[in-house]
Amino acid sequence: MATAAAAEAIDAAEGKGGGGRKKLILIVLPLLLAGIGAGLWFSGILPKLLGMGAHDAAAGHGEQPQAEAPRPPVFFEMPDIITNLNASGRRPVYVKLRSKLEITRAEDAAAIQTAMPRLLDLFQTHLREMRPEELRGSAGTQRLREELIARANIAVAPPPGSTQPAPRVTDVLFLEMLVQ
Incomplete structure (x- = not known):
């Protein structure tokens, strides 16, 4: 169908002379190629040829590719x-911290329990x-959280x-933090 229209346009241009025919070919040919490419793309042939068939075909039909279900978090x-x-000054300042660790797998709880002395030492x-001023406000709490996760x-x-996989702590949740 598109080739018939292109042929008619070329025949019409032949009557005008050779220069018009070249201009018409330069205009019609890219449009024809773009139309063919769009047809192949939307029909699903071109994505399959490019190796994107499985992912894009599922996305094009509103289906989600099968993925592993996310695990619920585990808290320790x-x-x-x-x-x-x-603290500077004569009066000591104390902090009481009650927290939970969010871990990726329940199997990691045993490794965390084994490492508890080292973990408590690094936290303390x-x-x-830290100075008391550093714990004030949400920014101070967030900085403390990031440092404790790293530790x-x-x-x-x-x-x-x-050879065993490393346990991963993804978050530290503060249940209680008192500065006195």
Whole structure:
């Protein structure tokens, strides 16, 4: 159908001379190729040829590709931590922290329990270096959360050369944080 229209346009242009025919071919040919390409794309032939058939075909029909169902988070209860902060002045300032660790797999709870002495040491050491001003506001709490997540992942990492997968702590949830 498109080729018939192109042929009619070429025949009409032949009556006008050779220069008009070249211009018409330069205009009609790209339009014809674009039409053929669009037809192949929307029919699903071109994506299959390009190796995108399975993913794009499912997306084009409103179907989602089969993926593994997300696992619900697993929470690990941490013991309460009470320690002094790095306060200037004569009066000591204490922090009480009650928290939970969010981990990716329930099987990692045993590895976290094994690493608990190291985990508590890293948490307390970091808290003792903090000043009370650093814990004020949501920004201070967020910075503390990020530091504790990093320290928790260091504490629960398996020894070098181990073949077991490393447990991963994805979040630290503060249940209670009192600064006094």
